[in-house]
Amino acid sequence: MQMMKWADGGKQKMEWECRMTVDTTPVAQTSQSSASTEELQTQTCGCKGIRFCAMCLSSERVRKLRIEEDKYADFAVFVYSNKLKRAVRTTQLNSTSGLEDIRKVTNELCAGSSESIEMDGLMLVENFLTAEEETDILKMIDKVEWVVSQSGRRKQDFGPKVNFKHRKVKTDNFEGMPEYADFVLEKMRSIDANRLGNYFPYEMCNLEYEEVKKSGIEMHQDDMWIWGNRLISINLINGTVMTLTNESTRQLCYVLMPHRSLLCMADSIRYDWKHGVMPYHVRGRRIALTMREPALAFQEGGQLYEKYGKELIRLGNQRVKLN
Ligand SMILES: O=C(O)CCC(=O)C(=O)O
Numbered sequence: 415m416q417m418m419k420w421a422d423g424g425k426q427k428m429e430w431e432c433r434m435t436v437d438t439t440p441v442a443q444t445s446q447s448s449a450s451t452e453e454l455q456t457q458t459c460g461c462k463g464i465r466f467c468a469m470c471l472s473s474e475r476v477r478k479l480r481i482e483e484d485k486y487a488d489f490a491v492f493v494y495s496n497k498l499k500r501a502v503r504t505t506q507l508n509s510t511s512g513l514e515d516i517r518k519v520t521n522e523l524c525a526g527s528s529e530s531i532e533m534d535g536l537m538l539v540e541n542f543l544t545a546e547e548e549t550d551i552l553k554m555i556d557k558v559e560w561v562v563s564q565s566g567r568r569k570q571d572f573g574p575k576v577n578f579k580h581r582k583v584k585t586d587n588f589e590g591m592p593e594y595a596d597f598v599l600e601k602m603r604s605i606d607a608n609r610l611g612n613y614f615p616y617e618m619c620n621l622e623y624e625e626v627k628k629s630g631i632e633m634h635q636d637d638m639w640i641w642g643n644r645l646i647s648i649n650l651i652n653g654t655v656m657t658l659t660n661e662s663t664r665q666l667c668y669v670l671m672p673h674r675s676l677l678c679m680a681d682s683i684r685y686d687w688k689h690g691v692m693p694y695h696v697r698g699r700r701i702a703l704t705m706r707e708p709a710l711a712f713q714e715g716g717q718l719y720e721k722y723g724k725e726l727i728r729l730g731n732q733r734v735k736l737n
Pocket residue numbers: 434435621631636647648689690691702704
């Protein structure tokens with residue numbers, strides 16, 4: 415299998431963005447060309463810097479960045495077991511394994527003598543939404559215009575624009591969360607009031623991934639200045655794999671996220687690990703409904719509450735009616 419890594423060390427400039435992410439070097443991506451790639455190349459995509467999708471895969475910019483290497487090749491590989499609530503070591507997978515192999519190993523896991531690690535702060539809720547609830551939410555999501563984003567994704571942003579480098583926030587286009595946010599937040603509270611209750615996001619970003627576009631999201635950590643502990647991601651239409659890497663312990667963990675599941679990444683998973691979605695783990699169309707809560711400094715009593723937090727929290731509590 416051919417691997418790609420990025421020659422610029424993964425650093426990239428990002429100014430006013432609607433959302434998160436401190437991007438660093440992405441994990442190797444399998445490079446499979448598809449018949450439709452060439453047709454897509456004539457279109458305009460949103461990729462810049464280290465990012466790529468099917469449309470720009472063979473552009474001059476992307477070709478210059480590629481070198482043959484897999485950054486995580488020597489990491490110990492684990493798969494997350496939602497039954498055991500632990501990540502179990504496997505030698506059947508490597509750092510570029512495909513979706514079907516990861517699914518097989520995950521489904522065949524059993525409590526045994528394999529080395530395993532606690533995944534503090536990782537919570538996977540299978541069947542978080544029923545099929546009917548998913549259909550209702552999707553209808554509302556698809557009423558809103560999609561905007562081309564990076565790495566083959568499209569997005570719908572409900573949140574502030576943030577200049578991560580200069581630590582500035584603009585709220586000009588932020589009118590509140592879409593009306594279906596209340597249903598989602600109430601369902602989270604009803605499932606686990608302790609861990610998922612009391613969640614008042616001031617950002618919701620729906621991300622659309624498509625297999626044909628080779629959509630993915632590079633290994634990254636969400637920004638820690640503005641966004642708080644719990645990152646939420648709900649899998650609509652199709653599930654996928656969340657890849658987690660811990661560079662200090664040199665461990666990689668695959669978390670199989672079924673269709674209609676919710677993933678919460680908090681505590682050490684949020685702060686000690688990176689996460690990403692590999693394009694070759696995407697099937698068909700997938701929508702990730704993601705949410706972020708205020709960092710402590712932006713909450714009442716925090717240093718940035720008066721300057722930014724108060725207004726952001728007020729807007730986060732407003733609802734936008736969808737026609
Ligand atoms: O696609 C997902 O589930 C996660 C996306 C993500 O990590 C992000 O938006 O920061």
